[in-house]
Amino acid sequence: MFHLNVWLTVNDVEQVETIRERLARAAGMSRQEPGCVRFEVFHSQSDERRFLLVERWESKAAWETHRQGKAVTEIYVPQVLPHVEREPHVCTLVE
Numbered sequence: 001m002f003h004l005n006v007w008l009t010v011n012d013v014e015q016v017e018t019i020r021e022r023l024a025r026a027a028g029m030s031r032q033e034p035g036c037v038r039f040e041v042f043h044s045q046s047d048e049r050r051f052l053l054v055e056r057w058e059s060k061a062a063w064e065t066h067r068q069g070k071a072v073t074e075i076y077v078p079q080v081l082p083h084v085e086r087e088p089h090v091c092t093l094v095e
Contacts, residue, residue: 001037002060006053007087015083016048022079023051029071030055035062044055051084 008023010016023041030039038056057063066072 001093002055002057002063003091003093004022004053004055004057005089005091006055007051007089008051008084009047009087010049010051012083013049019051019080019083023053025070026071026075026080026094027053029069029075032068033062033066033069033071035065064070 003075008019010019020041020043027039027041030036035058036056038054042052042054043046044050044052055063057066
């Protein structure tokens with residue numbers, strides 16, 4: 001299992017709703033991809049500029065394939081990343 005959590009901070013508060021919509025679209029597309037176990041987007045109630053992506057993939061290879069898909073190449077990279085600071089965390093699940 002491959003676990004990835006990503007904190008995103010929107011640079012301009014006026015872009016928050018636009019980024020929220022784009023992340024929702026990308027998440028929906030990602031959940032349809034082979035190997036996706038979980039893909040959720042959380043919007044912080046403490047800081048309106050912050051989002052948390054929680055991703056679970058069957059394998060690192062599935063995640064790497066996801067990075068070539070439309071959710072990443074058509075939405076995330078060109079329409080989200082230019083407007084955010086990104087803090088990725090590859091994680092190990094503590095059971």
